[in-house]
Amino acid sequence: xxxxxxxxxxxxxxxxxxxxxxxxxxxxxxxxxxxxxxxxxxxxxxxxxxxxxxxxxxxxxxxxxxxxxxxxxxxxxxxxxxxxxxxxxxxxxxxxxxxxxxxxxxxxxxxxxxxxxxxxxxxxxxxxxxxxxxxxxxxxxxxxxxxxxxxxxxxxxxxxxxxxxxxxxxxxxxxxxxxxxxxxxxxxxxxxxxxxxxxxxxxxxxxxxxxx
Numbered sequence: 001x002x003x004x005x006x007x008x009x010x011x012x013x014x015x016x017x018x019x020x021x022x023x024x025x026x027x028x029x030x031x032x033x034x035x036x037x038x039x040x041x042x043x044x045x046x047x048x049x050x051x052x053x054x055x056x057x058x059x060x061x062x063x064x065x066x067x068x069x070x071x072x073x074x075x076x077x078x079x080x081x082x083x084x085x086x087x088x089x090x091x092x093x094x095x096x097x098x099x100x101x102x103x104x105x106x107x108x109x110x111x112x113x114x115x116x117x118x119x120x121x122x123x124x125x126x127x128x129x130x131x132x133x134x135x136x137x138x139x140x141x142x143x144x145x146x147x148x149x150x151x152x153x154x155x156x157x158x159x160x161x162x163x164x165x166x167x168x169x170x171x172x173x174x175x176x177x178x179x180x181x182x183x184x185x186x187x188x189x190x191x192x193x194x195x196x197x198x199x200x201x202x203x204x205x206x207x208x209x210x211x212x
């Protein structure tokens with residue numbers, strides 16, 4: 001379900017006014033797309049942060065205008081703690097869109113009981129789906145994954161009307177063989193051997209031994 005964000009039209013421009021808006025608890029934004037004019041907006045910073053944390057890119061804008069929109073671009077402060085600016089793009093309910101959706105692994109791979117290590121190769125993927133049917137995540141069942149095996153994109157069960165936009169053999173997750181054990185005593189012995197220095201001149205003692 002899409003979050004609803006109350007927005008107000010913003011008449012002012014410039015960095016100084018943007019800083020003033022953020023100090024007052026609102027975040028500057030812009031809405032564009034579908035051939036309509038760009039609209040500068042402000043949105044409550046706390047509500048926006050909560051919506052972004054929920055993870056769904058689809059939001060319903062309310063207040064000075066009513067639009068369904070996608071979160072397209074977020075500008076963060078250098079520390080990644082505060083949203084400085086956000087871009088929305090208009091979208092219609094029956095429109096098919098392309099959007100990145102994250103994977104979530106479910107279950108326990110049998111290979112891990114034999115010492116295998118799970119390696120999630122990719123964490124999100126581009127899909128095409130109706131704007132109103134964007135999944136929050138795509139679940140990947142790993143209950144059958146043994147050592148040396150992998151799951152590719154075409155093996156993932158998808159909700160209706162959702163299509164992956166990648167090659168069918170794209171590896172999503174794999175169970176790798178355990179790393180070979182290292183003998184610490186052997187390592188210590190190897191490091192204790194003094195390496196031969198090429199071109200080293202023999203000592204007097206070594207030279208005498210050669211002469212005799």
